[in-house]
Amino acid sequence: MKKKLYLLPLILTAIVSCSTPTPDARSIMDQAMQAHGTSIAANGTLAFNFRGIDYTTSRDNGTYSYKRHLTIENDTVIDQLDNKGFTRLKNDTVQPLTDSLSTRYAASLNSVIYFAQLPYGLDGEA
Template structure:
């Protein structure tokens, strides 16, 4: 009898361990991308308007060609293969390196957030699973993302935190640290979620900590306690998807 009891206890312990299996960050990212439908950006041209510019992301066999067109002048910035080229009408504008880098950062940043969570597939991404965290009464998978220096671009030292709903893997919150312009922390809450041709898009409320001593990993709890202040809203308008004729075979 005692051997039978011991077998039952071991079986129960085994069941408990299997129920608390740690989820891999790659699994969270895959399910988040699946929920978002953002893989369709690899075969469709994305267009949208953000503030005073019109943006376009064109899939290519090497990644994306990212564009920004001013609504006030015939000026267009094109980012391809990690470099920015500025055009005025059809002529290339010679830019100082620092100016070109500033424009590159601006164009890439807007497109990056619009393409999330698809960009978590980038080769430079190095994710870490931080466990589950509750925000606004809901459970979230919490991931930290760092980047390799070789493929991570100029901002490879930036760090991101993403919160994915444990039930449907929607990306409801994100936060990041940055070093440019004196550095700082930002926290974003997703708003206005809508689905266009099977792709989920959302806007954001953009917050910063009221105190500079805050840690990136703690921003979810500071959101809960009201210790973040609203800076701006990130709202994309006139979002459209157009089929691309891309063929990389």
């Protein structure tokens, strides 16, 4: 008799969960993006500090600019990634970088901006 009583809640849970419509993944993602203000991220400016480094991102109708402001040995360094590519400024002077370093710095900057703005961007092409 006790064994049958354990099955009753399990059966009731299965019946109730089967009758509730499950939203699709796209509608869940759209709701999350709307709740987190992705319209601001799509066309606006965001500034934040992560691990002691200042970041700024700006977007305007497809044009974007990501910046990282830091100090290295008393030098002001600004890394910028935009529609034109990656640039590093050291004390307001463009610093030439090898392609491998430029790619690494750009990926690092892009990933911090990407994760800071989640769920914005989740609906992009993958």
